[in-house]
Amino acid sequence: MAEPNVGDTFIPALYKPSALLPIAQHREALLYTIETYPVTIVVGQTGSGKTTQIPQYMEKAGWCSDGKSIAITQPRRVAATTVAARVAEEMRCQLGQEVGYSIRFEDVTSSKTRIKFLTDGLLLREALVDPLLSRYSVIMVDEAHERSLSSDILLGLLKKIRKKRADLRIIISSATLDAENFLRFFASDSSEKKAQGKDDNTKDIGRIISLEGRMFPVDIHYLIDPVEDYVERAVQTVLDIHSKEPAGDILVFMTGREEIETTIDRITDRVQDLNPRLQTLQALPLYAGLPTDQQMYVFEPAAENTRKVIVSTNIAEASVTIEGIVYVIDCGFVKLRAYNPKTGIETLTAVPVSKASATQRAGRAGRTKAGKCYRLYTESAFKSLEESTVPEIQRSNLAPVILQLKDLGIDNVARFNYITPPPSQLIIRALELLFSLGALDTYARLTKPLGTRMAELPLEPMLSKALLQAVAPEFNCLSEMLTIAAMMTLQGTVWVSHNDNRKAEDHARRKFAVEEGDHLTLLNAYHAFVTKGKKDAKWCRDHMLNFKALTKAVSTRNQLRKHLERFGIDVSESLYGQEDVVRVGGRDKAERIRRCLTTGFFAHAARMMPDGSFKTVDGGTTLWAHPSSLMFNRKADWVIFHEVMETGEKTYIRDVTKIEKDWLVEYAPEYYRVQQR
């Protein structure tokens, strides 16, 4: 086999006839196992060909002959689309015919589609309509070891479905560490089997198949002594590699934007002191918040006689693959989200990575040839790391998950088949919130129609409640709430901030500013966009609005409107021409919108203190308006807010709107009786 060329834009697998992939030797074994057992766990690294080949093997072996198809789930949209394209190419068919994909807003499938790639979240949505997922003969859950919220729920659901569908075949792709765990999960059964003294039936349920990946060895280097300032150490290591090591690009893992910028500044400063005969060193940032055009630079091959250094967040650990990386520098930390059920506050804090994560990072150095990984911590520190990252389901606000489970007909959410159960406090808090929103009744059953409709909308529960209330005559602001909901899903990406240009951004925002707060400001920005800037990227640039984000808001709004129409809600659009009412003298409408928002966000209420900070209703937490909020520099009394996030020292609220205190008791009497106890 030829060595793949360094610098190739495509990953080697694309150039290999599929018969040469390592997986080809396992074809018979795979087909036999899948035929024989309900569950197959496939262990294989990137490059093993599992995602592209297994579906083709299954299709050729006749698993689609009865009109059913094969589903392969992916945790990310981009993976679903690109893998589908590659398989279509290998099968020499047009994408959307025999091979297709389905992601939110894009369904590229047809009645002929036999192999369908889709996001795990979307397959869960399909289960709402088709509870046994009966249109599929095979369901493959790819990258299950990432333990995303959706794939965890999907596994629990598949375990349940399996008992009712003997014909269904389940394939789980996983990293080595978790394979046994996944198999045990499917084998472990409820009380009946245990009563028969049959505890372990893993052998009847499934098998694990290991595939070798296409990976080159990576030399791991540790620090001898721990280091205080890993940013500084990373900079030194980059410069050392550049002066002493052969050609090859460098990938540095940092925790966030600020560290990334510091690292790049220092590298750029000090590279000038190095031997002028060395190659040029080009440092590039990569994080999700970076505008897309700037993200693209990291994928371009470096100019001649230039070595690239990419300083990235965790996005480069699994979501994104950069070719040509030979050296990895791992700071050993990652920013993780955690949810405190007592306060309802999410925190974002840098914590040590897990061993699994550190291994994945190191592996990024061995994709094109043998590489090196420099860990900015000691070997003993590595040994004391957790084996794997705490799954999302154990550190998230579970209200959306519980709502979805209830709609799937799972009444006892505490006893659902979780592969790892969430702490009961998280479940209790979610049930309480859903009850106070009116989505659940006193028996914790989904209410009709409110609860079921909330579950079916692709929005978080507080927002779907506010949207569904907007149709009530006392609020009568459905069109506006549709827009506000769509804009809120953009999570702060509405305005583009070019570096060092925050003042201009603030200035641009002020043009759309509405006294009552951020939600009405977003409404204004959207109206201006659809009337003036929809086809005009320049208009957006002039107003510092994010063209892509607003275009997405238009899609989201359309999708939400279709959901409402399906519910039989009349969405007569009369919004155009109404924007001036909101903006100039439309006090009544603005108040109705604010009241309507309060019906959903009463649990996110706070009062401004004389020093400009906010206090939660129970008085326990001090919050600050996020600098991106209008309330950052304005006076208010009571407010509701969309999100609260603790970063570093301070706890910030985003998307803030003024309300009246009385509205809280008016729209959430039970909730505030409990709170004021």
Next chain:
DNA sequence: GAGCACTGC
């Protein structure tokens, strides 16, 4: 007076 790891419906 000053800032946001990453996904997904």
